[in-house]
Amino acid sequence: MKTASAGTVESMDCIVTASEADPGSGVTVQIAGASAARFGSAMRAAVLSVVSKMGITDVTLSVQDNGALDLVLQARTEAALERLKGGDVA
Amino acid sequence: MSLRRTMLYLPGNNPNMLLRGHLFRPDGLILDLEDAVAPSEKDAARILVRDVLCRGEFGGCEVTVRINGMDTELWREDVAAVVPAGATGLRVPKVENPRDIRLLDEYLGEVESQAGIAEGRTAIFCLLETALGIWRAYDIATASPRVAALIPGGEDLTADLRTNRSADGTELATIRSLLVVAARAAGVDALDTVYPRVADDEGLRREVAFIKQLGFDGKSVIHPNQIPIVHDIFTPTEAEVEKAKRIVAAARDAAARGLGAVQVDGRMVDKPVVRRAEFTLSRAGLSGEVM
Numbered sequence: 001m002k003t004a005s006a007g008t009v010e011s012m013d014c015i016v017t018a019s020e021a022d023p024g025s026g027v028t029v030q031i032a033g034a035s036a037a038r039f040g041s042a043m044r045a046a047v048l049s050v051v052s053k054m055g056i057t058d059v060t061l062s063v064q065d066n067g068a069l070d071l072v073l074q075a076r077t078e079a080a081l082e083r084l085k086g087g088d089v090a
Numbered sequence: 091m092s093l094r095r096t097m098l099y100l101p102g103n104n105p106n107m108l109l110r111g112h113l114f115r116p117d118g119l120i121l122d123l124e125d126a127v128a129p130s131e132k133d134a135a136r137i138l139v140r141d142v143l144c145r146g147e148f149g150g151c152e153v154t155v156r157i158n159g160m161d162t163e164l165w166r167e168d169v170a171a172v173v174p175a176g177a178t179g180l181r182v183p184k185v186e187n188p189r190d191i192r193l194l195d196e197y198l199g200e201v202e203s204q205a206g207i208a209e210g211r212t213a214i215f216c217l218l219e220t221a222l223g224i225w226r227a228y229d230i231a232t233a234s235p236r237v238a239a240l241i242p243g244g245e246d247l248t249a250d251l252r253t254n255r256s257a258d259g260t261e262l263a264t265i266r267s268l269l270v271v272a273a274r275a276a277g278v279d280a281l282d283t284v285y286p287r288v289a290d291d292e293g294l295r296r297e298v299a300f301i302k303q304l305g306f307d308g309k310s311v312i313h314p315n316q317i318p319i320v321h322d323i324f325t326p327t328e329a330e331v332e333k334a335k336r337i338v339a340a341a342r343d344a345a346a347r348g349l350g351a352v353q354v355d356g357r358m359v360d361k362p363v364v365r366r367a368e369f370t371l372s373r374a375g376l377s378g379e380v381m
Contacts, residue, residue: 006134012106072105075141079134 006079007068014068016047018080021058027051033065046070050077059084092152093117093375094239094279095308095324096317099156101126102135108142111151114314118152123168124159124183132164136171143175154179154215160190169197174205179213179238184246186223188233191216195234210236215281219243220250224265231276239279241310242269244286255286259297270305282309291319298323326370334374337367 007015014033021028029044036043047061061077068076097118100111103126111119121142127135139155155172157180158164169180180198185191191214198212214236218224224242231237242265248254253261266282273280282301285294298309298320309320326334337354341364344352352359371377 008103010104010106012109013104068105069109071141071145072109072138075138076134079137082133082137 002084004080004083006083007064007072007076009064009066012067012069012072014063014065014073014076016073016076016080017062017064018077018084019060019062020084021060023058025058027056027058028060029063030061031063031065033063034067035065042070043073046073047077050074050081054078054081056081093308093373094152094281095373096311096320097152097154097281097308098314098317099126099284099310099312102139102155103127103131105138105142108138109147111314112147112149114317115149116151116311116314116317117308118154119148120154120156120181120310121172121177122156123164123172124156132158136168140171140175143172143177146176152179153177154181154213156181156183156217159183160185160194165194166197169194170201173198173201173212174207178211179215181215181217181241183217184219184223184243185216185230186218186220186226188226188229191230191233191237195236198236212236213238215239215241217241217243218269219246221247224268227269227272228275231272231278237276237278239281239307240269240273240276241281242266242283244283247283257287257293259300266301266304266306274305279307280305282306284310284312285316286312288313288315291315294319295323324373326374330370331374331376334367334370335376337364338371341367 001020003017003019005015005017007013009015027048029047031040031043047063051059094117096116097120098111098116099120099122100107102121102123108121121139123135123139155177157168182194194214199209202209202211214234215238216230218227218240227240231240244255248261251261270280285297287293294316301309302323308324311317311320337359340352340354
């Protein structure tokens, strides 16, 4: 299965890993890390808004958070998805 | 006149620094997509910098982006991402041909027009990092009305000159003087290169005093601790400000009374002195006092 990641383990950052999913399987988001327990649902919404904006319907995303603001979470999600789409797998 | 005493480089793939850099209160920020970003991270850094620009929280700092060189495939994508997101200036590395500045000017016009931004808003800051770039400094500075400043390189330039950087900067003395002359002749700012020894405050202080005396408007910095030192040297003392105010007031009074000559503290003051006094007030953030 093809996967791609973006981000770092530095503070205020996160690592987002995107993996291809079977057609029709939908979007799955897993969040772990510093803020997951308190802000998990807001973080999930931030990630999903990028997925939807990019018109992606089937993908699995895993977020390892280290205190990232929503805008960083979204930037890393977009980068991981672009890499997955473009075959630029990091 | 916007102050450019300090412009702080922030690595373009580091959210922590991108989001907090303005808290150290430099006059400007340089979100760096070039040397501070590994080749494999250029795409992710571009997206991150774009989104940080869109957020727009920089505490009044002038925000520029150092794009990748025009000898790479990356610069157009950098420009297309960061200009619509709000960057008001681009720092361009390794400029050595006025033709490149004209090409960038043209492309910026297209990007601004597509994004509904007033044409000409985006300024260009030229990094001259080779002997050829320094030699052509005036032609580069006048290649587009967007050019706002010339900046000499440090490490790259000394390597191109077949020397290395010394503690007293002997190898850059002539280069810096040439650059100030070119910048003044073209009517743009002269901003100095970084001081790489981040723990050497005294060395920084000496270098800033030297470049200020040469006529530079400010310096690029790579560590927040360098900011107060540079500001301290570039900010006029209270006595200098008071004297400048007296000179400007006397010149204003003389002009109102139709007199040519101005006397301050018992000495005749001519036009260049008045101009210098106005400049001192601008540097002190008192542009309102300037005629």
